[in-house]
Each structure stands twice: as C-alpha cells, then as structure tokens.
Amino acid sequence: MSAADLAPVPTLDLSRQYAAVGEQIARAVADVCSAGRFILGREVGEFETAVARTTAASEAVGCASGTDALWLALAALRIGEGAAVVTTPFSFFATVSSILRAGARPVLADIDPVSFNLSADAVAEAVRANPDTRAIMPVHLYGQCADWDALAPVAAQNNLLLIEDAAQAFGASWNGVQAGALGDAAAFSFYPTKNLSAWGDAGLTTFRDAATGELARALRAHGMRRRYYHDEVGWNSRLDTVQAAVLLIKMQYIAQWNDDRRRVAERYAALFADTSLVGSVADGGIVLPTADPRGVHVWHQYVIRTPRRDDLRAHLTAHGIGSEVYYPVPLHMQDALRDLGYREGQFPESEKAAREVLALPIYPELREDEQVRVVEAIHKFFA
Structure with a gap:
C-alpha cells in the first residue's frame, strides 16, 4: 500500500x-x-x-x-x-x-x-x-x-x-x-x-x-x-x-489526557530507540526531547531537532504526516520588534533551535499504528 x-x-x-x-x-x-x-x-x-x-x-x-x-x-x-x-x-x-x-x-x-x-x-x-x-x-x-x-x-x-x-x-x-x-x-x-x-x-x-x-x-x-x-x-x-x-x-478529563500524552511520548522514544536515527545534530541524526526528572512534563508538543528539518518536513507532508515548526523566527529577529535593538547572532541557541526544531503529531488519541508510520517515514527519509 x-x-x-x-x-x-x-x-x-x-x-x-x-x-x-x-x-x-x-x-x-x-x-x-x-x-x-x-x-x-x-x-x-x-x-x-x-x-x-x-x-x-x-x-x-x-x-x-x-x-x-x-x-x-x-x-x-x-x-x-x-x-x-x-x-x-x-x-x-x-x-x-x-x-x-x-x-x-x-x-x-x-x-x-x-x-x-x-x-x-x-x-x-x-x-x-x-x-x-x-x-x-x-x-x-x-x-x-x-x-x-x-x-x-x-x-x-x-x-x-x-x-x-x-x-x-x-x-x-x-x-x-x-x-x-x-x-x-x-x-x-x-x-x-x-x-x-x-x-x-x-x-x-x-x-x-x-x-x-x-x-x-x-x-x-x-x-x-x-x-x-x-x-x-x-x-x-x-x-x-x-x-x-x-x-x-x-x-474532568485533563489529568487523564495528560497521562495519555505521556504514554504517546514514551512510545515515540521506544520506537525511535529501535532505529539508528537518534544521535546528535552534529552527526546528522535527530535529537529527541527529554523530560527533566524534577518535573512532570505534559507534552503539549513532541519536538525533535535535526539540521535537515525543512527537507524532513517536506518528506513527511508527502507521506500524509503532519508536522509543525514552533518557532521558525526568534522574537529578536521579528520585523515588528526591530526597535528592541537586537541583532541576528545575539542569541545563538535560540537561532539554532529555530532552524532545527520540528513538532511531530501528539495528542491523547494518537494511535500506536499512526506513531509507527511517523517513525518509519522519518527512518525512510534518513535511510
């Protein structure tokens, strides 16, 4: 198919x-x-x-x-x-x-x-x-x-x-x-x-x-x-x-929905662990998001990063898989905020993240077979 x-x-x-x-x-x-x-x-x-x-x-x-x-x-x-x-x-x-x-x-x-x-x-x-x-x-x-x-x-x-x-x-x-x-x-x-x-x-x-x-x-x-x-x-x-x-x-449902999101995030981590994709941006792989053990993450977004973000997003779109970029332009580089007096290069980590982040589908009702499709499509892109 x-x-x-x-x-x-x-x-x-x-x-x-x-x-x-x-x-x-x-x-x-x-x-x-x-x-x-x-x-x-x-x-x-x-x-x-x-x-x-x-x-x-x-x-x-x-x-x-x-x-x-x-x-x-x-x-x-x-x-x-x-x-x-x-x-x-x-x-x-x-x-x-x-x-x-x-x-x-x-x-x-x-x-x-x-x-x-x-x-x-x-x-x-x-x-x-x-x-x-x-x-x-x-x-x-x-x-x-x-x-x-x-x-x-x-x-x-x-x-x-x-x-x-x-x-x-x-x-x-x-x-x-x-x-x-x-x-x-x-x-x-x-x-x-x-x-x-x-x-x-x-x-x-x-x-x-x-x-x-x-x-x-x-x-x-x-x-x-x-x-x-x-x-x-x-x-x-x-x-x-x-x-x-x-x-x-x-x-009445938000606690359960947030628990479901955590399960979706855990499934992504397990599915990616079975591939050779996870590495560092420097070696051309993808970096998975992490949850700090001092807190409880509610996974509003599941955001990976890769230097090939835009090409990967186009590939996912071609395979019927949604994704989003939060956020492609840091605030200090927005035209409306020029009067703040900042310049490109002043916040290198924010600028690097803006070039590399990609949010994958995540919501409480996301099925395992759909997550498998997402990870397989990403694996196919890098392969």
Whole structure:
C-alpha cells in the first residue's frame, strides 16, 4: 500500500476529542444559552475555583485569551513604564508583545539547548546588565516547566518577581508544585490547540497574592469594582461563560489526557530507540526531547531537532504526516520588534533551535499504528 492510500496522520485531530466529550459540552453550552448567563456567569467562577484548587494558586482570574492573561499578570503586579522584564526570544509573539502592551521593556536572554527553556545563566547576565529589571518571565515551553531551581535564586537575589508563561503547560509541575503556583503570577492559554482547550479563545491568570487577584478582576472589566465606577483604566477581557462551561467539562478529563500524552511520548522514544536515527545534530541524526526528572512534563508538543528539518518536513507532508515548526523566527529577529535593538547572532541557541526544531503529531488519541508510520517515514527519509 502506498502513502497515498493511507489516511493522513494530522499534527492534531480535535475531532477525536469531540467524539468523546462533545455531547456533554453541548448540554453545558445549551444550559448557559437557555439561561442567558453569557457574561461572567456562574460557570466562570466555578472554573476559576477549579483551576485554583488544581494548581494550588491563591487566586485564578479568567480572561479572554492567553495573551490577555500575560498582560493581566503584568498589569496587576504593577509592572509597566520604567520596568524591564527578562524573557526568552524562543517563544510565541505574545510573550514579548504582552510586556510591550503593559508599557514595560522586554529584555531577552538565550535558552538552554536541551529543554528550550530560559537559561538561568543568561537571565542572570541580562539582569546584571539591566538594573531596571522588575521581573523574569520564563516560558514553560512545549509543556515542560522551566528550571525553577535555577531561576528562583536569580529572582530572589535581585528582588525580582517571577511570572510564568504557562500557556502550554496546564498540569505540568516542578518538584511537586503545579505550574501556576510556582511564581508570583502565571498565565494560561486555552486556545483550541492547547492540552486544556476551549471552543475559541480563552485564558486565565493565577496569582500568589489575593489582593493582586482582586485587582486583576477589576482590570479585566475596565477597572470596575462597582458597575460604572472605574477606579482605573483597565481593559475588556472577560472569560465568556460559554467557554468556561466548555472548560469545566474538559477539566474532568485533563489529568487523564495528560497521562495519555505521556504514554504517546514514551512510545515515540521506544520506537525511535529501535532505529539508528537518534544521535546528535552534529552527526546528522535527530535529537529527541527529554523530560527533566524534577518535573512532570505534559507534552503539549513532541519536538525533535535535526539540521535537515525543512527537507524532513517536506518528506513527511508527502507521506500524509503532519508536522509543525514552533518557532521558525526568534522574537529578536521579528520585523515588528526591530526597535528592541537586537541583532541576528545575539542569541545563538535560540537561532539554532529555530532552524532545527520540528513538532511531530501528539495528542491523547494518537494511535500506536499512526506513531509507527511517523517513525518509519522519518527512518525512510534518513535511510
């Protein structure tokens, strides 16, 4: 049988999740609609409570998107004009754009080449060079927490706040502490591709301090604590009740789904171990992702790296196998961020990763036979 005769293996197939929970969600959404609880209905508060309980954060504040969640964290912590925030150039655009939107200045530091997360040594160097730094914003990239053992001392020694960009890491943890409760604040995205996903845009910010959470609730509603009385300029960034209802249903399953993702990642590792592919980028092979034993990885993405990334991706596409590149252009090389003053070559690990990373299909419902096809196609390419 040729590749053309086989069903595609998509990078993500949300229809499989819908088949499992779609009817439950439809009933929950219908209940919201029939009662007219569209704006900050009871499901929003119930979802916030569920997230706070799951993460052990003091406060959870729902909002309109993961991007807004990052802004809300910064705004509620009073990080704005005159402040610098150290973060990574190897992330989605919102990591830096949220800092700019808050009025602060992004300062970039390079990544660790194994985890793709912020390098604590690079952060320490950036903090020394920027005495106006108020916060560090690590990204828990691809579902694995940043090295909190190394980053937390840097923050403590310099009296800095820690804000988790946990958009890809719902359910991840570090040394037994859940993402969302590691820092002073954390931002989650529930974009449809995320492990815990809405049926549209949605986000949430967690806080360590109750007073900061209370401020965030006002800021997401135009700075109102009482209707039509505006204590300050906020924004319209409320979590829709319909999306909260969707997320409440999925919260019942997220622990199992994350376990299933870990099993898929383990199968990939076992399948690749039976080939001659695994080596180093230098010798032309592929490098597999790893899970730090100090944490719990939720495998939002399964990302390999190879110097022949673009040719391999074209080969997989020709064989009906999906893949994706997260992220092909580091943030310091984005046209929209030229005014930050960085140049190509300044963050070599981030630039190298951008040339070499490739995300393979991974989701809870991915079957073993589909994974076999993925690995066999990769083996055929290198053979």
